[in-house]
Amino acid sequence: MEIGVPVFGFRLLQLEVGVNLNLTNNNFTSKDVIGGLLLHIRKPFQSQYTKSEGSYKVCKHNRYLFKIYDKGMHRRNKDSGFDKDILRIEIAFKKMRDLNNLGIFNVNDLVNFDFNSFKSLLLNKWSRLLLFDKKALKGCKNEYLYSNLRWWQERSVGGFKYHKGILNNLSLKKELTQILETKIDELI
Helix, strand or coil, rough: CCCCCHHHHCCCCCEEEEEEEECCCCCCCCCCCCCCEEEEEEEEEEEEECCCCCEEEEEECCCCEEEEEEEHHHHHHCCCCCCCCCCEEEEEEECHHHHHHCCCCHHHHHHHCCCCHHHHHHHHHHHCEEEEECCCCCCCCHHHHHCCHHHHCCCHHHHHHHHHHHHHHHHHHHHHHHHHHHHHHHCC
């Protein structure tokens, strides 16, 4: 049914930007990633649960939510034959300031938009999260410190950056970053 209203001029009030990563043939799962999420820009991830999406983590900021969840579980709840492990990484903009700075104000602005800007945005938000990798850090001298949210929150800026650098080199975040970049490039 057509209602005869041109949607291209409609002003955008919210927008979600995200990507689905197929982790089916990797040494880690969506559950590993979600379980290891600690902080985003030094703010703790909150655990959430819904029947349709299962467990996921979200970090709430003033202008956006950074949400990571098992999209495969969401799909498996609707289709029991679906057997892929899909990780969803998503930015849900609550306020449009960041998108307005990119020239996005209404639906029409998305028609000829250079989606490479979204790539930069997603990779920037991804780079600012802290991910603890239980498997990679097993037996590491800082294993228990690095898994402790309070310990991270008490670090000075310099100490935080130093230890985050060590953690990033030991964890699956490096591999996930490559998977994320490749997937975004495929979509653009």
